[in-house]
Amino acid sequence: QVQLVESGGGFVQARGSLRLSCAASGLTFSNYRMGWFRQAPGKEREFVAAISGNGGNTLYADSVKGRFTISRDNAKNTAFLQMNSLKPEDTAVYYCAAKYQFEYNYWGQGTQVTVSS
Numbered sequence: 001q002v003q004l005v006e007s008g009g010g011f012v013q014a015r016g017s018l019r020l021s022c023a024a025s026g027l028t029f030s031n032y033r034m035g036w037f038r039q040a041p042g043k044e045r046e047f048v049a050a051i052s053g054n055g056g057n058t059l060y061a062d063s064v065k066g067r068f069t070i071s072r073d074n075a076k077n078t079a080f081l082q083m084n085s086l087k088p089e090d091t092a093v094y095y096c097a098a099k100y101q102f103e104y105n106y107w108g109q110g111t112q113v114t115v116s117s
Helices: none
Strands: 003-007 010-013 016-026 033-039 046-051 056-060 067-074 078-083 092-098 104-105 111-116
Touching: 003 092, 010 092, 016 033, 016 092, 016 111, 033 078, 046 067, 046 078, 056 067, 078 092
Parallel strands: 010 111
Antiparallel strands: 003 016, 016 078, 033 046, 033 092, 046 056, 067 078, 092 104, 092 111
C-alpha cells in the first residue's frame, strides 16, 4: 500500500521560511517523479514544483521560482520543499504527489501552511 505523508506545515510570518517533507512508502521511490501542489480556500489546486526520480531535473511554477526549492533523498524515500520569503498568498494546503508515467498516481493528505502579513 502506497503512502505519502506530508509534514512541516505551520504558521509563519511573511518573509519567513518553512520546510515541508513528504515521506513515501510502499513504492520504489526513485522510479517516481515527485511533485508539490497547493490549494488555497476557494481556489483550484495548482502546481508548485516537481523533481525527477534521480533529482536531476526540477520544475517550478512562476509564482514560487527563486523562493522555493524542491529536493529529494532517495535513500530516505523523502521529498522536500524548502519555502523561503513566504508571502500571504502562499497560504494553502500543500500536497505531495508521486508520478510514475503520465499522471500523478498517489497523493498525500496535505499539510496546512499559513502565512500572516
